Amino acid sequence: MTGLRRVGGALVAPLVAVVAAMLITSGVVALSGSSALEFWQIILEPPASRVYVNIVNQASMIFLSALAAAVGFRMNLFNIGVEGQYRLASYVAAVVVGAAIVPGPLNILLGLVVAMATGAVWAGIAGVLRVTRGVSEVISTIMLNAIALTLVGYFLSTYGIRAGNSRRTEIIPESSRVPGFFPFEERDGAIWGLVVLALVMGIAFTFVLNRTRFGFDLRATGMSETAAVASGVKVGRMIVISMMISGAIAGLLWMPSFFGAAYSYGTAFQAGLGFTGIAVALLGRNRPLGIMFGAVLFAFLNEQSNRLTLQSDISQNVVQITQGVIVLAVVVAYEVVRRRQAAAEQRAVTRRLEAEKPTAGQEVSA
Structure with a gap:
């Protein structure tokens, strides 16, 4: 019951x-x-085929963003720096892949590794500051967001290739592009091949968190640092590692779009996904299944909102x-x-104790 x-x-x-x-x-x-009725009629209208494709693509990136935030939340850390981590990681990966240091598929793998490493290092700075200087990760990650934005802007404007009125990195070679698949007609667009990253990271997150000693230590530290220390967990090391894992996942955030459609870092880069991920992580209670539904919901609302300006004045x-x-x-x-469940459990325990309490007659006979 x-x-x-x-x-x-x-x-x-x-x-x-x-x-x-x-x-x-x-x-x-x-x-x-x-009209509120008109608003919901537009939002809840069945999407067109191309909108379905966009929803899947957007949901994959939102899912990765929320998963990165969820790692911190499960550790009782507020990694608000996902935005800066994936922005810097995307730029560095775009530069490395565009340089074509290694051929074909190896270049794709190198780009993913570089993106994860960049995000991990950038998030690790906040973890080290928290452990060694007691600096709140909220403050440090906000500052690191601003630094990442400034760095990327400087390097892009200084070393980027001019494309009209903007600048971009080198376009990656065709052999390093990840093909998508077309669930509908070709004109409706392709679902990016690397949306599978969201599925892989979700499964890995679930396994590590629920089936490994590291996951147990992470959850224990998030619930009570005092109890974790008493059980032998090195809290400082857990904080740094958790922040780096969160940053590594954040580094993958834009990779599906980069390898599947954008092919360079520039005007095609989609900002703001880091903050969206925080909201979706809260909505999904930091669990992959809940995050998945939240990511799809947010992607659906974002895509359907495009109809508002076309079909109404909303x-x-x-x-x-x-x-x-x-x-x-x-x-x-x-x-x-x-709170209601906690109160109900407390009442159930009280009733059980009252039922098991010996009566006066039983005490005398004893």
Whole structure:
């Protein structure tokens, strides 16, 4: 019965959150002088084939971003630097792959390794500062975001190749491009070949977290550093390693798009995915399955919002309100459910103790 209550609570919380988000968003649309009914008709209209393709591609990157944030969250660390980590990692990987140091598939592998290493090192700086100087990872990662943005901007403007009014890195050779596949007609676009990275990293995250000693130590440290130290866990080392793993995953974030469509770092680079990932990680409760649904939901809302300016006078920014309310409502709903479950368990324990307590007659006969 307790298991059913837990499952019910896990299902009720996001359902309540989505309903609350729909009601609040409808109110915002109505206050702006537009039709809430028209808004939801456009958003919930079945997507076109090309939109399905875009949703899958975008969801894969959002998933990787959220997974990177989730590693920190499970360790009770707030890695808000995913944005800077994947931006710097994408640029360095683009430069290395564009140089074509090694041929064909090896160049793809080199690019992925370089991206992960760059993201890991950049995130590791925050971990080292936390362990050695007690600097909050929130502050350090925010500063590192700004530094990464400045560095990439400087190197791109100084050494980048001019393309119109902008600059980009060297276009990668055709032998280093990862082909996608076309689930619909060719004109609807291809699903990038490296979306499989999201699946691989999700499976690896689940296995390491639930089936290895490292995963146990990570979860234990996140729950209680004092208890982890008492059980022999070196907390400082765990913090640095966890931040580096988070950064390594962040480094892969833009790789599906880079190898599948962009082929260079420049105007095609998609910024902002790091902050979206933090929201999706919270929405998915830092678990791969929940994150997957959250990534698809956010990608769906983002893609469908493009219709708003074409079919109505409603601003696309309303969708951002919907996303924010969903995250906030889910956090509140889960907390309410958690407290109710804790209270129910406490009452059940109290009743059991009362039932097992010997009566006065039994005490006398004893």
